[in-house]
Amino acid sequence: MQRLVFLVLSVTLALPGCSAIGALGRAGGPPQDVFEIRAPADLPVARSRAGDVDFIIAVPAASGALDTDGIMVRPGANQVQYLPDARWSENAPVMVQSALVEGFERTGAFGFVGRRPLAGSGDLALVSSLTDFNAEILPDRQGAVIRMTLMARLVREDDAAVLASRRFSEETVVTDTRDAAILAGYVSAAERVLFDLTAWVLSARNITTF
Secondary structure, three states: OEEEEEEOOOOOOOEOOEOOOOEEEOOOOOEEEEEOEOOOOOOOOOOOOEEEEEEEEOOOEOOOOOOOOEEEEEOOOOOOEEEEEEEEOOOHHHHHHHHHHHHHHHHOOEEEEEOOOOOOOOOEEEEEEEEEEEEEEOOOOOOEEEEEEEEEEEEEOOOOEEEEEEEEEEEEEEOOOOHHHHHHHHHHHHHHHHHHHHHHHHHHHOOOOO
16 A cells, blocks of 8 residues: 655644654764654544453564664665764654554553553564665655555464554655655655554454454
């Protein structure tokens, strides 16, 4: 599932869904603004709660280039760089996990939502792979394509059976390569992936048995 969205942006650091939480420097480097991706405000809400079902959200698997707090920018197909003056609040896969936990807690769909089960094992787990989370600079350097792709699987914990799977992919085109524009593109792509994934899990929950 993939959509392409164009954003024409006035550059600002007050980004909806992406908050500057400080200016923290890395050792030996200049201070960096810190940003985070949060669950969208308008997530779907469950019509009923799935009893005492424990829903566990694993950290998405990711390559070494993505498993970092650096905000990835690709100047070319095989090049990887990171914004020098900004970083994520956590390594990208952990930040995505945090946003998913926050979002599913708000849906009211499950008895418990967490990163790990309360007891030895949970009932249902979301296991995923983050394969794209980067901004690709356009050849004319007049903008960028921000892409997020998440391969998600719903797994029954007691026998590791895959109950459902789906690929979520979103692209946002921004018309500026300054940090604020690129960050707004990240927010736009991530919020649509998180919304669609949440809606899918709530729908799949109604047709699967635990």
